[in-house]
Amino acid sequence: MNLTNNLKHSTANCIQQLYGVQIQPAQVLVNATNPEFEGDYTVVLFAFVKQLGKSPEILGNELGAAMVAEMKGLITQFNIVKGFLNFSISNDFWFEYIKNANPENLLPSNNHPKKIMVEYSSPNTNKPLHLGHLRNNFLGWSIAEILKLQGNEVVKTCIVNDRGIHICKSMIAWQLFANGATPADTKQKGDHFVGDYYVKYNDAYKAQVAELVAGGMTQALAEKEAPIQKGAQEMLLKWEQGDAETLDLWKRMNSWVYEGFDATYQKIGSDFVKTYYESNTYLLGKELVEQGLTKKVFYQKEDGSVWIDLTGDGLDEKIVRRKDGTSVYITQDIGLAEVKQKEFNTDVSIYVVGDEQNYHFKVLKLICQKLQLPAADGIYQLSYGMVELPTGKMKSREGTVVDADDLVDEMINISKEKTASLGKVSDFTPAQLSELYNTIGLGALKFFLLRVDPKKKMIFNPEESIDFHGFTGPFIQYTHARIKSILRKTGTDINLSLNELLPLEKALAIELSNFPAVINEAAETLDPSKVAIYTFNLAKLFNSFYAELSIANADSEEKKNLRIQLGILTAATLHKGMRALGIDVPEQM
RNA sequence: GGUCCCGUAGUUCAAUGGAUAGAACGGAUGUUUCCUAAACAUUAAAUGCAGGUUCGAUUCCUGCCGGGACCA
Incomplete structure (x- = not known):
């Protein structure tokens, strides 16, 4: 127990003995004494003045005397300024502290260690890491380390978003423009290499849309009809059908990206006990949707889509399965939460995720609770704010993204x-x-x-x-x-x-x-x-x-x-x- | 339209409802015969606006103004 806590307990104790009133030590406010006054630590009395019916002066004198008596040798004297009771700690105490402090063991003691998962980093495989990811990585790594110092067991994990239309965009651009080039050929880091094709996709897409509009098509229609866009969608379809050629390309390009990520992670010191891939986990929530329907946590609309009504909890209705039977983002997260819980059985699961997803995580936790999943109560989002530039938000389309590798270098x-x-x-x-x-x-x-x-x-x-x-x-x-x-x-x-x-x-x-x-x-x-x-x-x-x-x-x-x-x-x-x-x-x- | 977050020196950040609102950078002025000057010391400079609760409000409540995010 440290000195501040000692003083809190002593305050509560002495008030109990003097006046017979119960006070929780946690309620006692103990501060470092303001340098202009004499003393080391200050107990703020105002909170108790009304409750005890004593003036700050009288209360301070009685309490101060009692505490000096109780902590004899530790507190040497006290003084009262308004409602502030200032205590001076004996020189001997600090000397003993300095003498006995062990530089090898400076940490708090923890009688109730927990098993805690920290999920962080969570990259997409179509773009290299940027400044925002750095904040995420540093926060995740640091909070894991701090929790360890507190005596907890910590499991660091990562979920990689390795599937979806955005990855297909990089893939189709590579097919169209790369002539079979690889990161090794261009001496480029794999994640940057693939990211460049994502940019090339967007450039080509914009050009095609402009061309169609120039040919008389409306903007809205042109955005749907652009050939490269259709190509990406077809590719996603093929991917979901398990088309071998598509999967090969997907694996190949992702492996380039992972090589690049690994280099960055090694440089900045990020590491993970386990990495999950969305391509493996995105179907996992489906089973739970069925169970939720049986338990009447979810309900089905006429068109076949499945929803949960969270209006009773101050939120909205939320879709958990589309009418075509495909799962939505949150369904995957429910499934993943369950899988992680089964694998690691943690007491707490911290997700390091940007604050634009605050609502999403509120919903996720609520749904998990209503489904009575073991993971539910341990879900906690470490929500962090955006990193902005003086000119405003980083926008990849406007080329104002600060690249992680560049910045580190x-x-x-x-x-x-x-x-x-x-x-x-x-x-x-x-x-x-x-x-x-x-x-x-x-x-x-x-x-x-x-x-x-x-x-x-x-x-x-x-x-x-x-x-x-x-x-x-x-x-x-x-x-x-x-x-x-x-x-x-x-x-x-x-x-x-x-x-x-x-x-x-x-x-x-x-x-x-x-x-x-x-x-x-x-x-x-x-x-x-x-x-x-x-x-x-x-x-x-x-x-x-x-x-x-x-x-x-x-x-x-x-x-x-x-x-x-x-x-x-x-x-x-x-x-x-x-x-x-x-x-x-x-x-x- | 609904929900949530944020407005503090010129700038970037602090301040579990407590004493005269702290730092850093930038500005001004000093410190090197002596342990590392990437340092130290002195100095000017701020709570968006209007109410309310309180012994006490940057902090809590209401309204307004300004910025941001999310849900449709």
Whole structure:
């Protein structure tokens, strides 16, 4: 239990003893004391003033005295300002904390570990990954890592949308325009190669429509009649009928795409325990639709289509099977939820999916609940906002998509230039340099996308967003490298003896002690930005400490050892925190 | 038409109903005989509008204005 929780329990306890009133510890608000007042932690009393019929002054005095008595040796004194009860924590407590903290074990304890699935990435096979996918991948990976740090068992999965009309568009364009070319021939990454044919399809389609319109056809009709469009539809039909030639081409082109994806995933550090393919799962919901009809969860309309009425839950009616018997998007998801549950039997299943699908997931969970599927209650969408450009949304048709591979490469290049201009790593081998550029470039990118509350849409400005100063990954990486550099010089073989703590030393100890609570909070709210903000604040605090107080040349051996220990703990915490974001921290930079 | 989300310094982001709304970038000014200046210190600058609830509202409620998403 951390100190904040201790204070909450003690507050509840003392109120119970003094006034016989029951209060839940969770109701007690404990904050860090505002720096302009004396104290370390503050209990906010206003909430209890009315309930207990006491003025804040009297309540504060009685409660403060009782808590000092109860937590003797821990709390040294208290003061009251309006309704704020400020407690000072003893120097010895913080010293003991610093002395006993184990840099190898900084994590929260968890008595109720869960088995949690995190599904993320979810690409289409007709286009390469873009900036939006990067946010998804980084979020998914990070939240999985944070949940692991909290002590849970995590299964990372991916669903690949590998079928449908959009894939057929790439396929027909390839047949028409490629002359049998392959990614190997053109020395192109497979996903980009296939994506280019998707673009070529759209160009050809537009040209054909324009031609038909010029020949006197209406726009609407032309859009239906364009030969390439008809070709794609025929191809989809052949695919569904299992036509061997079509399937061969489909497999061949998808394998190119997967090769490209794998390269990107490896570069950005995404991995999966299991990858599902929609081509294998898209029929799975059908059985459940039949069951739902029997259970009268669904009903059939006169035209034969199958629906569910969710108006009682504040939503609409939703179709789950078309009149021609084909399943819709949500039917597939119901089937997949069931399959995943059978395979992994998880307590919770988190889907990392953009907020444009909020409604879809609300419906999905409701339907699963009404069907009484075991997976139902565990379904949770980690909904994240769009990444927009200063000019607005990314639009592939207008060529304003920021390509994931391009962006990653650019970040690495910038980190290379920046590192070279500082000239601090002249002793690195070429391989070490290359690794360092990757670490810094990806660190900057990941941190940039993860430092914002996932729920909010964010703006990415290609010119201005790339920064290596201030609230960035490289700032924290630099702080870590700097600590490591100092520790290499001072050594880390130390013996700690009791010290009076200076304000900056104490502030660092307090900040360090918050780490487990931050991990818990990030895990509970599925919000890696909490970890990003925390690591930044810790690094900033250490940099102030560093500028103010010398470690290697401290006034006394005791001080030196104390500060070395603070350095060890800070470095370890930054390392753990950044790893939770999928970011490495270099030993030197 | 219905449902949902979002409006905070010039810009990008913070702030479980709590003390004088924090950071970063950009702007201004300083700090390098001493442990990594990708750093540190000082400084100017913001809650869309109008009501309401509350001891206290960026946060909750209502209306309006502006931006976005989804469902037909």
